[in-house]
Amino acid sequence: MDGSMGRRPTAWMAAAGVLGIAAAVLAGLLAWRWDGGGGAGASSGGxxxxxxxxxxxxxxxxxxxxxxxxxxxxxxxxxxxxxxxxxxxxxxxxxxxxxxxxxxxxxxxxxxxxxxxxxxxxxxxxxxxxxxxxxxxxxxxxxxxxxxxxxxxxxxxxxxxxxxxxxxxxxxxxxxxxxxxxxxxxxxxxxxxxxxxxxxxxxxxxxxxxxxxxxxxxxxxxxxxxxxx
Known part of the structure; x- marks a missing residue:
């Protein structure tokens, strides 16, 4: 098997991991805005x-x-x-x-x-x-x-x-x-x-x-x- 073909699954796994981390960070930011950053769940006035x-x-x-x-x-x-x-x-x-x-x-x-x-x-x-x-x-x-x-x-x-x-x-x-x-x-x-x-x-x-x-x-x-x- 070609060496480059053998490395493809590893590359895809690394890319998926990066995307997963980015998605988690984005979700966290959205949750912060929703519950404490001035969205519908905000409990403070002003x-x-x-x-x-x-x-x-x-x-x-x-x-x-x-x-x-x-x-x-x-x-x-x-x-x-x-x-x-x-x-x-x-x-x-x-x-x-x-x-x-x-x-x-x-x-x-x-x-x-x-x-x-x-x-x-x-x-x-x-x-x-x-x-x-x-x-x-x-x-x-x-x-x-x-x-x-x-x-x-x-x-x-x-x-x-x-x-x-x-x-x-x-x-x-x-x-x-x-x-x-x-x-x-x-x-x-x-x-x-x-x-x-x-x-x-x-x-x-x-x-x-x-x-x-x-x-x-x-x-x-x-x-x-x-x-x-």
Whole structure:
């Protein structure tokens, strides 16, 4: 037998070994990003939930509603509210009186996942690379997990259009967004619950001042580009 032919199996084995090591390293890097490097399994707040890149100051607002089995979740509870008495749940994004269905965004690149995490929730959905529909869940501050099942599912509606997920999507100025969990399809959730999403973000943005009730005290955080506290 030719000597070069006799060496071929050894060469192939060496090449396979190198490829195996490279694959293991890559898998390790991906696992690190997934569980601790800012992916869907990240447990820390802040930029891990936002798109990568530097942030800049801004001041924008969006309307939202979370509907669970036909009931709109109450974000007017004290634990979810940032106020003027030193309690600020996040420097980047918050809600406060008197409009608990309006998100105030103070930094660019703030995502819906980051907003929810600042309130003690954890949203995992297909907007994360590699997350399939069957792994979509919202963990509540109580620890209860609401996940897609054969009988109930999450529907995400952004500005009247069903989308696959929103956790890694940046909050846009004057967006209106619905998060619905129940037996409904996205189309059914849109038809039944879209009316629960307010359209009040223009008020703190000072784009529709005529809609502000005359007897309402001034908001502690209003305007575009600035925030008075």
């Amino acid at each position: 930029p891990g939930w936002a798109a990568t890149g530097p942030r800049a100051p801004t001041h924008e607002h969006a309307d939202f509603a979370v509907v669970i089995r036909g009931e709109r979740f109450d974000f007017g509870q004290p634990q979810f509210i940032s106020d003027t008495e030193g309690k600020e749940l996040s420097e980047h994004v918050h809600i406060h009186a008197p409009r608990y269905t309006v998100v105030h965004v103070h930094s660019t690149l703030v995502t819906w996942g980051e907003f929810f995490q600042s309130l003690g929730f954890k949203l995992t959905d297909p907007s994360f690379p590699g997350v399939t529909d069957d792994r979509t869940c919202l963990e509540l501050p109580s620890g209860e997990k609401l996940c897609n099942t054969a009988s109930e599912r999450w529907s995400f509606i952004a500005n009247g259009v069903p989308v696959d997920g929103l956790a890694t999507v940046n909050i846009g100025d004057l967006d209106r967004v619905l998060f619905s969990y129940g037996p409904e399809t996205p189309g059914e959730a849109l038809a039944k619950y879209w009316g629960l999403v307010t359209d009040q973000a223009c008020i703190p943005s000072e784009l529709c001042k005529a809609r502000i009730p005359a007897d309402e005290p001034p908001e502690t955080c209003s305007g575009r580009g600035t925030c008075t506290r």
